[in-house]
Amino acid sequence: MKIKDSVILVTGASSGLGLETSLVLAAHGAKLVIAARGAAALERAAASLREFTEAVAVPADVSDDAEGIVAAGIARFGRIDALVNNASELGPSPMPRLDALRWQDFERILRVNALAPLHLSQLVLPAMRARGQGVIMNISSDAGVNAYPGWGGYGASKAALEHVSRTLAAELDGSGVRVLCVDPGDMNTTMHQLAEPGVDLSALPRARDVAPAIVAL
Numbered sequence: 001m002k003i004k005d006s007v008i009l010v011t012g013a014s015s016g017l018g019l020e021t022s023l024v025l026a027a028h029g030a031k032l033v034i035a036a037r038g039a040a041a042l043e044r045a046a047a048s049l050r051e052f053t054e055a056v057a058v059p060a061d062v063s064d065d066a067e068g069i070v071a072a073g074i075a076r077f078g079r080i081d082a083l084v085n086n087a088s089e090l091g092p093s094p095m096p097r098l099d100a101l102r103w104q105d106f107e108r109i110l111r112v113n114a115l116a117p118l119h120l121s122q123l124v125l126p127a128m129r130a131r132g133q134g135v136i137m138n139i140s141s142d143a144g145v146n147a148y149p150g151w152g153g154y155g156a157s158k159a160a161l162e163h164v165s166r167t168l169a170a171e172l173d174g175s176g177v178r179v180l181c182v183d184p185g186d187m188n189t190t191m192h193q194l195a196e197p198g199v200d201l202s203a204l205p206r207a208r209d210v211a212p213a214i215v216a217l
Contacts, residue, residue: 001135001178003215004029007077009069011062011120012087014041017139017184019048020211021084026052028215033073033080036087037061062087062116063108070123080124082135085117085161091153093194098152106153113157118164125177132176137217138165140183151195180217184210 008025012018013034022032022045032055036042039059046057058072073080089112091105121136128134143151144158165181172179185205192204 001081001133005031006081007031007033007073007079008082008084009033009035009073009080009120009124010084010086011035011069011116014038014045016190017207017211017214018084018086019045020207021086021214022049022055023052023208024211024215026055029053031055031077033058033069033076035060035062035069061112062120063089063111066116066119066123070120079127079131081128081133082137083120083124084137084139085120086139087116088113088139088154089157090195094197095150095154095195097150101153106156109153109157110160113154114160114164117161121168121179125172128177129172129175134177135180136165136168136177137180137182137214139214140165140181142183142185144183154195182214182217184214 003025008030010018010022010032013022014036022034026032026049031053032049034042034046034049034055035058037059042057042059046055049055056072056076058069060069062069070080089109091101091109117138138161140162141158143155144162148155162181165179169179
């Protein structure tokens with residue numbers, strides 16, 4: 001799928017990897033629908049994107065307003081050509097061991113990191129299949145594969161996302177719709193600092209260094 005003039009929905013796009021990926025896509029001529037919970041930060045992100053392209057900001061929580069996010073994008077541009085499920089929930093900071101993780105917090109993590117990406121995918125897939133093309137990219141983590149103390153809730157949600165992605169890819173084989181699940185690796189981001197307060201992240205790549213490789217996929 002060519003990027004120029006494509007309509008791409010990116011969640012968690014007010015900062016970090018979501019914003020940097022959106023900026024790279026905008027520089028390549030994509031039209032952006034960006035969503036995140038913080039309205040002010042999201043509008044600042046949209047303003048930076050509008051220096052390159054058309055962009056609509058949808059302040060919303062992916063876990064309870066997937067329909068509204070997709071509807072806003074379609075109302076503005078008429079379609080969604082690609083979906084980047086980047087929004088993520090860490091849970092409490094610092095992250096507790098699994099035996100101390102409240103089930104309510106775990107439920108929230110699962111809703112944002114696994115259920116919302118599937119719901120958004122279900123909303124955009126019928127039109128993608130009808131057109132015979134489209135891309136769904138789910139942003140994962142090696143915590144979904146490896147067991148790291150303290151990362152259990154987040155890791156379990158990303159493991160679910162990995163399996164959802166593989167299954168969707170198998171079910172959509174031959175449809176023209178690509179489903180990717182991408183682990184961007186450890187990065188120097190605000191989210192990572194919240195996960196591990198006090199840890200020196202200065203040696204890690206920043207989101208802006210990783211975003212071009214994400215878009216190239």
